[in-house]
Amino acid sequence: MAETGSKSKNVGTGSNNVPDTGQQQKNPLEKVAVSVRHVILVLSGKGGVGKSTVAANFAMALANHGYQTGLLDLDIHGPNIPKMLGIEETKLTSTNGTTIEPVYVVPALGVVSMAFLLPDKRTPVIWRGPMKMQAIKQFLADVNWGDLDYLVVDLPPGTGDEALSIIQLAPNVAGAVVVTTPQEVAVLDSTKAVKFVEKMDIKVLGIVENMSGMVCPHCGKEIDLFGQGGGKKAAEDLGVPYLGNIPLDPDMRKAGDEGRPFIVRRPGMSADNLTWEHVDDVMQAVLRSIGEAQ
Numbered sequence: 001m002a003e004t005g006s007k008s009k010n011v012g013t014g015s016n017n018v019p020d021t022g023q024q025q026k027n028p029l030e031k032v033a034v035s036v037r038h039v040i041l042v043l044s045g046k047g048g049v050g051k052s053t054v055a056a057n058f059a060m061a062l063a064n065h066g067y068q069t070g071l072l073d074l075d076i077h078g079p080n081i082p083k084m085l086g087i088e089e090t091k092l093t094s095t096n097g098t099t100i101e102p103v104y105v106v107p108a109l110g111v112v113s114m115a116f117l118l119p120d121k122r123t124p125v126i127w128r129g130p131m132k133m134q135a136i137k138q139f140l141a142d143v144n145w146g147d148l149d150y151l152v153v154d155l156p157p158g159t160g161d162e163a164l165s166i167i168q169l170a171p172n173v174a175g176a177v178v179v180t181t182p183q184e185v186a187v188l189d190s191t192k193a194v195k196f197v198e199k200m201d202i203k204v205l206g207i208v209e210n211m212s213g214m215v216c217p218h219c220g221k222e223i224d225l226f227g228q229g230g231g232k233k234a235a236e237d238l239g240v241p242y243l244g245n246i247p248l249d250p251d252m253r254k255a256g257d258e259g260r261p262f263i264v265r266r267p268g269m270s271a272d273n274l275t276w277e278h279v280d281d282v283m284q285a286v287l288r289s290i291g292e293a294q
C-alpha cells in the first residue's frame with residue numbers, strides 16, 4: 001500500500017503546470033548530490049519495448065534486495081509507472097508546502113511520476129523543452145527523496161528533451177540501461193540509444209533484452225517464441241555489457257494492465273518465479289556494471 005503521509009496536502013494537481021513550491025535554494029540540486037548515491041537512467045531507442053516495465057521491476061528488485069530506491073517517471077507523454085505499480089489514483093503530497101513527498105509502493109521504494117501532476121489521463125501534455133527542463137529540475141530538487149542508494153529514472157523512448165535535461169541536471173549519474181527487444185528493428189534503435197548515451201559522456205551500463213523468449217503459461221518453462229539474442233549481439237558489437245534477458249511473461253503483462261506490482265516479495269525472500277529470477281539477474285548485472293555488486 002502506498003504511504004502518502006497523513007498531514008499532507010495535495011500539490012500540483014490542478015492543471016498542466018508543474019507545482020510552484022516557492023522554494024528558494026542557492027543550488028537546488030546540491031541536496032540530491034549529497035543524498036542520492038547513484039542515478040540510473042533507463043531508456044530505449046524505440047517505443048513499446050517494455051522500458052517502463054523493466055524500470056519498475058528493476059526498481060522493485062533493488063528495493064527487495066534492501067536498497068533504498070527512488071523511481072522517477074519522466075515519460076511525460078506516457079507516464080505508465082503509477083498504473084503498473086497500483087498507485088495511479090494517488091496525488092503527490094507535501095508535508096510543509098514546499099517539499100514534495102514521493103509515493104511509497106513499499107517502504108524501500110518511493111515513486112514520483114509526471115502522471116501525478118496531470119489533471120486527467122486523457123489530456124495530452126503539450127510542453128516545450130524549457131518547461132520539461134523546469135519540471136525535471138523540480139523533481140530532483142523539490143522532492144523529499146531522503147537518502148537513496150539508487151534513483152532509477154524512466155525516460156521516454158528516443159533521445160529527446162527529457163533525456164538531455166536529466167543528463168544535464170542530475171548529479172551522480174552512474175550510467176544508462178538500454179532496453180531492447182530481440183527484433184532487428186528494436187536492436188537497430190537500441191544501437192542509436194547506446195551511441196547517444198556515449199555522446200553525452202554517460203556510461204552505458206549495458207543492454208537488457210526484454211520480451212526475449214516466453215514463459216509458457218501452461219508449463220511455466222521458457223519457450224523461444226519470438227527469437228532471442230539480438231540484444232546480446234548488439235551489446236557485443238557495440239562493446240557494452242549485456243545485462244541479460246527478461247522473458248515475455250503473460251503474468252507480467254497482466255499485472256501491469258491490472259495495476260498491481262508484478263514482483264511482490266518482501267526483502268530477503270528468494271525469487272520463486274522464473275521472470276523474477278531474470279529481473280534479479282539483470283539487477284545484479286547492473287550493479288556489477290556500476291561496480292557495486294554484492
Ligand SMILES: Nc1ncnc2c1ncn2[C@@H]1O[C@H](COP(=O)(O)OP(=O)(O)OP(=O)(O)O)[C@@H](O)[C@H]1O
Nearest residue numbers: 047048049050051052053211247248249252253256
Ligand atoms: N517482459 C514482458 N512480458 C510481458 N509483457 C510485457 C513485458 N514487458 C513489457 N510488457 C508489456 O508490454 C506493454 C508495453 O510495456 P511498457 O509500457 O513498459 O513499454 P515502454 O517501452 O515503456 O512503452 P513506451 O514506449 O510507451 O514508453 C505493456 O502492456 C507491458 O505490460
